[in-house]
Amino acid sequence: MMKILNLGLGLMMAASLFSCNNGSDKNKNSGNGALSSNAAEQVYVAPGEHDDYYAFISGGYSGNLLVYGLPSGRMFKEIPVFSQFPTSGYGYSEETKPMLNTSHGFIPWGDAHHPDISQTDGVIDGRWVFINENNTPRIARIDLETFETVEVIEVPNSAGNHSSSFVTENTEYVVAGTRFSVPIPQQDISIKEYKGKFKGTLSFIKVDEDSGNMEIKFQLMMPGFNYDLSHPGRGQSHGWFFFTTYNTEEANSLLEVNASQNDKDFIAAVNWKKIEEYVNNGGGEMMPAEYAHNLYDHNTHTATSTMKKEVLMVNPTEVPGAVYFMPTPKSPHGVDVSPDGQYIIGNGKLSANLTVHSFPKMLEAIKNEKFDGEAYGIPILDFEEILAGVVEQAGLGPLHSEFDDKGNAYTTFFISSEVVKWKLDTWEVVDRKPTYYSPGHLTIPGGNSRDPDGKYMFVMNKITKDRYLPVGPELEHSAQLYDISGDKMELISDFPTHGEPHYAAAIKADKVAPKSKKFYKLAENTHPYAAKNEGETKVVRDGNIVHVYMTTIRSHFSPDNIEGIKVGDKVYFHITNLEQDFDVPHGFAMIGQNNSELLIMPGQTKTSVWEPTKVGVWPFYCTDFCSALHQEMQGYIRVSPKDSDIELDWSLGDDAEE
Amino acid sequence: MMKILNLGLGLMMAASLFSCNNGSDKNKNSGNGALSSNAAEQVYVAPGEHDDYYAFISGGYSGNLLVYGLPSGRMFKEIPVFSQFPTSGYGYSEETKPMLNTSHGFIPWGDAHHPDISQTDGVIDGRWVFINENNTPRIARIDLETFETVEVIEVPNSAGNHSSSFVTENTEYVVAGTRFSVPIPQQDISIKEYKGKFKGTLSFIKVDEDSGNMEIKFQLMMPGFNYDLSHPGRGQSHGWFFFTTYNTEEANSLLEVNASQNDKDFIAAVNWKKIEEYVNNGGGEMMPAEYAHNLYDHNTHTATSTMKKEVLMVNPTEVPGAVYFMPTPKSPHGVDVSPDGQYIIGNGKLSANLTVHSFPKMLEAIKNEKFDGEAYGIPILDFEEILAGVVEQAGLGPLHSEFDDKGNAYTTFFISSEVVKWKLDTWEVVDRKPTYYSPGHLTIPGGNSRDPDGKYMFVMNKITKDRYLPVGPELEHSAQLYDISGDKMELISDFPTHGEPHYAAAIKADKVAPKSKKFYKLAENTHPYAAKNEGETKVVRDGNIVHVYMTTIRSHFSPDNIEGIKVGDKVYFHITNLEQDFDVPHGFAMIGQNNSELLIMPGQTKTSVWEPTKVGVWPFYCTDFCSALHQEMQGYIRVSPKDSDIELDWSLGDDAEE
Incomplete structure (x- = not known):
């Protein structure tokens, strides 16, 4: 056990020493060394003004995607994705439950990691954001007109979908990769x-260029390593994709x-x-594989889940020239590709x-067969032959690199807790700044x-420790x-992030803001239980199933008095928000409701089920x-005993029956 | 229906006109009129510095409580409470599910409204925050050493617990009140x-002065009005509590x-x-009433839920001098009490x-019996006899008032969308500023x-509309x-709030920060399934129930290979985080886990149940x-068929058995 303890303690001591230097309350101002002199003005977005950039930051174990503004660092929205x-x-x-369906059944949570924005010609286009779920492997697509999750596809034959969800330069594909190898x-x-x-x-995973809908085109059966991160080739390297591996030792225990x-x-x-090309010509083999494909429709306002049954598997050794291994020191985490596609950076x-x-x-080494052996039939390229350069003694524990528009790269170093700026081509370190503390990913808008x-x-x-109260x-x-923007990086602010941020994708505001939808048109609502005006509201019984077709408009529900509901009934409240104006949601909640409230946007219909267990008269109300x-926006439901013969009756207002 | 349409359309038009004036994209800078000239510097909290105040802002339909810093407006934490x-x-x-138990069963969400900080001698003391749940009536208590929800008590005989959760000046009581009257x-x-x-x-609800534990002392049976908000008397009025009512018309439909x-x-x-005094002398009557009382213990790290069976009900007409009605125009929403306790402001x-x-x-009117009739036996005080003053034509739609330390009050006006500053005693308006848009509550630290x-x-x-991207x-x-701080209010920033903010309670940082706990001591952990070192880890089968006693420490699980689990088993993962350092959580997640991941703080034990449905070898990993x-912190579980005779086996590392 000595070895284990040594390494474990060594790393713990490093972390601990580090936190003593920088993490104690006595050094509260430790972050100010690199501070820009007019930082306050730089990050301030005055009331009535807007931020310049959107940043889409993953929520990690929250399962969600967060929308922030830059430079203010303010969080505008939490978009529920996997949780x-x-x-x-x-x-x-009822409409959104199918979004969380998987081959393992309904999974109420996820671990969201790496958002990536769709691209056209290698430039981010602001149509969709993709994000991966690490635990029960999935990829989701968020529509940037509505900022809602519109698609979730499960990834079979995978465990720990970490090297995802990066896209190719025309969004031809979004990729996924297994982090934990498993029997397949x-x-x-x-x-x-x-x-x-x-x-x-x-x-x-093929992305339809018009609808954005995803479909697994093929899977590659790879050796039992851990696949960690990935990035696409671009420009000269478009057509290639790069994935880091670790645990090439193929250990199954105590991996540290x-x-x-x-x-x-x-890599x-x-x-x-x-x-x-190989699969388009009939290559690969279909294999049984169960996985869910969930789609949300903005006219029915409803998600559907389909269970797929097979997937096309490709053995890379049967496609000569398709897959190579690039030796990379040491347990590389991120792999990042320079804007021109020439350099592939391995962050060991x-x-x-x-x-x-x-x-x-x-390419040259492949052509000349400069190989250094093979792994499970996949050629290993000779390290020296493919080496462009080394950034020497840059820091400890490099994790990720991004690029600016001037030929510089920026790399985070987890263990030495710093961000280092260096020059592509010369590999020279030109600036370094401490970070507080232990950086993971970093983001520059358009970084990928x-x-x-x-x-x-x-x-x-x-690690946050003392950065905030x-x-x-x-x-x-x-x-x-x-x-x-200058020669040296200038720290301008700290801002807290919600959940655990992994990667973030950021984009100029003008690429997204103009097409943001303000409300859903009631005329386009094709929800099967929508009531599009108060005249269409009704309550319908079918055995012990009751459907309530209800509407909301400032400031009443229709109907707002319902009698004839009985213990043991299953009551579906289908609530249509009749408002046709921006930012006028209504909510719906029932006492003892054992699923959740509903927040219904203008023009939308949403459904909640209530199974009353107690006789009495129970109120409902608008939660927004x-x-x-607003406080007057309420109603009552009378719940009678199971064997009561009271008939359904509903009304709005004292004079509703006039 | 004419009347209905008139009022409905009138209010909608007011809202609509209003949004045309202030809410359109063309007037993006409309918020700048009142802007302080050095606003950027005023709100900027430089990296390494801390905010001056905590603000605890309710999450509304998120069910949670959010912690922000002032003046930065940054959100530091979301504390789960009712959701x-x-x-x-x-x-x-498993440990936290009981926190969401109610007399209606497990309720996975809530509508959190009004946080209030505990007080000693009428001054907020930073020990606990109370917050009410409006839908399935409850009050929660959050401990400000751990920032965790430690108690939830349900309020029976209530529906829509809105006039809550304000405390008396020594936190003798926290109150609740039914918003929707119901049969009782x-x-x-x-x-x-x-x-x-x-x-x-x-x-x-009585609050124990040492533990903070809540217990319903008595309920008052009141007329069937809607009870909206409340505030305690203080100083000269300590011993009294004031509740607004609306719907004194006792309408049951179309309340708008x-x-x-x-x-x-x-009021x-x-x-x-x-x-x-009356109930301490045996007054009131016990009546059957089912309600849950849930407590979280920081040593077992576990919540327990107890179902109570009765409550003491008091008929106010049997306690002469106990309850009076103060006539107040018109459908009052907030009721606020001046710092000296002399004035009770009704926001009609x-x-x-x-x-x-x-x-x-x-008091004088009560003594001299200056009554103007009675309602259900409760005396109505003469309006003119109790009037201190009127702030004339202050604005449209007053909702809430708070106070500063210089004898001023500040009132939000929803319809005219402004905040108005006025002088106590003279009732003179001294400043008014537009707000963007339609303010509800307002908060000054120590406001209540x-x-x-x-x-x-x-x-x-x-209403947000165009305030952000x-x-x-x-x-x-x-x-x-x-x-x-000056004569005129100066707008210094906009910041987004998460969920729907209702009231917020704010406090100087130095009253809370010094006692914030950094981690839980492992030695104090009395969780029945804790493994306090790796030697105590084990896997125990009892029929189809399997208990896994697992530990985490940087960067491995023990055990990390488990065999002998079978389809149909119910596997309890009890994970103890052995770390004893600040800010080193570990997470735990299993593929296909159909409850959630766990985030385990140093010294804590948490439990997740997994019911494997598929044969195979499934990984688990640390989510933080x-x-x-960290990426190496993983393990595997082998799941065999239901009828397999493979025995339980578990290990850590190749040399775990040495």
Whole structure:
């Protein structure tokens, strides 16, 4: 056990020393060293003014996607994606429950990691944001007209979907990759048989260019390594995709030691265009694989879930020239591709140096068969032959790199807790700034594209400690915003992030704001239980099932008095918000409602089920303060005993029957 | 129906015109009129510095409580209270599910309204925050050492617990009040029998001065009005509590019209000290009433839920001198008490004037029996006899008032969308500023106390429209922060709020920050399934129930390989985080886990249930990026068929058995 303790304690001591230097209350101003002199003005967005950029920051274990403004660092919205969200009833309402369906059944939560914005010609276009779920492998698509999750696709033959959800330069594909290799197909074998028997898959998911709808085109059956992160080729390297691996040792236990043995692991270079051609010509084999595909429709305001049954599997050794391994020190985490597509940066998290691979040299090495052996039939390229350069002694624990518009790269170093700016081509470090504390990802708007911005960069720090007023043992994580327009990075603010931020995708506001939808048109509402005016409201019994067709408008429900409901009934409240104006939602809540409230946008219909268990008269009310008479927006439902013979009756107002 | 349409359209047109003036994109800078010239510097909190105040802002239909800093407007934390919270597993983990138990069963969400900080001698003391749930009536208590919800008590004989959760000046009581009157006890009668047969209750909940634990001391059976808001007397009026009513018309349908008929409704003045004496001498009657009382323990890290069976009900007409009605124009919403306890302000939401009642005059009127009739046996005080003054033509739709340390009051006007500053004693308006848009509550730190602060005031606006970059049909609400230290209010910033903010309670940072707990001591952990070191980890089968005693420490689980689990088993993962350092949580997630992940703080044990349905080898991992080797923090569980004879086996590392 000595070895284990050594490594474990060593890392713990490093973290602990570090926190003593920078994390104590006595050094409250430790973040000010790099502070811009007019930082306050730089981040201030005056009332009535708007931010310049949207930042879409993942919520990690919240399962959601957060929308922030830059430079203010203000959070405008939490978009529920993979998790139930009591605020709007997402994942509780009948219409949205199917969004959380999987081959493992209904899963009420997810671990959201890496948002990526759709691209056209290698430039982010602001149509959709994709984001991956790490735990029960899935990818979601968020529509940037409505800022709602409109699609979730499960990824079969995968476990821990981490190297996702990055897109190719025309959004031809969004990728996924298994972080934890598993038996494929799943089977009852011992964990001790891991080496050789467990496999990883990399999935290429086709995105329809008009609708954005996803469909798994093929999966690649890969060796049983851990696949960590990925990025697409672009420009000269368009057509390729790069995935980091670790645990090439194929250990199945105590990976902090056993998967840290090899000096180099790999970046897998995948020529997806070649494989696409192969499968378009009938290559690959269909294999049984159960996975859910969930779609949300903005006219019916309803999600549907379909269970798929098979997937096309490709053995990479049967497609010559399709997959190569690039040796990369050491347990690389991020892999990042320069804006021109020439450089592939491997961020070896147990390394002090950054290894930069050359795409042209890689092509040359492939052509000349400069190989250094193979792994499970996949050629390993010779390290020296493909090396573009090394950023020497850049820091400890590099995780991720992004790029600006002036030929610079920016890399986060987790262990030495800093962000380092260095020059592409010369590999020279030109600036470094401490971060507070232990940065994970960093983001520059357009960072994963041909056309990165050069104004702001922010790092998402994993350890918060004393950055904000203390709030007990559990803290939010924290981001730091830098002005990168000058020679040196200037820290301008700290802002807390919600959930655990992994990657963020950011975009100029004018690419998204003009097409943001303000409300849903009632005329386009095709929900089967919509009541499009008060005349269509009604209550219908079918055995013990009762459907209430209800409307809301400032400031009443119709109907607002309902009698004849009985204990044991299952009551479906279908609420249509008749408002046709921006920012006039209504809510609906019933006492004892054991799913959730509903928040209904103008023109929308949403449904909540209530199964009354107690005789009495129970109120319902609007949960969103909608007008001066909001408090008056209420109604009552009379619940009679199961065997009562009271007939259904409903009304609005004293004179509703006139 | 004419009447209905008139009023409805009138209010809608007012809202609509208003939004045309102020809400359109063309007037983006409309918020700048009142802007302080050095606003950027005023709200900027530099990296490494801390905010001056905590603001606890309710999340409304999110069910949660949000912690913000002032003046920065940054959100530091979302504390789950009444709703499931996938981020930490609150309401999903075995330990926290009991917190959401009610007499209606498990309720996964709530509508959180009015936080209030505990007080000693009329000054907020920073020990606890109370907050009410409006839908399924409850009050929660949040401990400000851990920032966790530690108690939830249900309020029986109530529906829509809105006039809550304000405390008396030594936190003797926290109150609740029914917003919607109902049959008490509940029974199967027609809604049409509302008038006279439906009742409201006001609940006085005793708070233990050491533990903070709540217990319903008594309920008052009141007429069937709607009880909207409340505030305690203080100083000279300590011992009294004031509750607004509306719908004194006792309408049961279309309240926007039918509950807006009376020129005056009431503020109920309740002498709780007199009633306390009455019940301490055996007064009142126990009545059957089922309600849940849920407590969370920081040593077992576990909540327990107890179902109570009865409550002490008091008929106010049997306690002479205990309850009076103060006539107040018109459908009053907020009722606010001046810092010295002399004035009771009724915010008549359909009025243009503010009515201020005098507490000394009220006592005098009671003594001299200056009554203007009675309602259900409760004396109505003569309006003129108790009037202190009127703030004339202050604005349209007053909702709430708070106070500063210089004898000024600040009132929000929803319809005219402004905040108005006026002088106590002279009732003179001294400043007014537009708000963007339609303010609900406003907050000054210490606002509900003898000792309000005089530096900042913020309003929580209900309509957001164009204040931030657009994010589709559904928007966050928005707050605006004013510097109130000078003669005129100066707007200094807009910040988005999460969920729907109702009231907020704010406090100077130094009253809370020093006692914030950093982590839980492992030695104090008495969770029955805790493993306090790796030697105590084990897997125990009892029929198809399997208990996994697991530990986490940077960066491995123990055990991390488990075999012998079978389809049909119910596996309890009890995860103890062995870390004893600030801000080192670990997470735990299993593929296909159909409850939630767990986020486990240092020293804590949490439990998640997994019911595997598929044969195979399934990974688990840490969901919180905890160290440089976080990605290596994983393990595997082998699931065999139901009838397999594979025995339980577990291990850590290759050499775990050495």
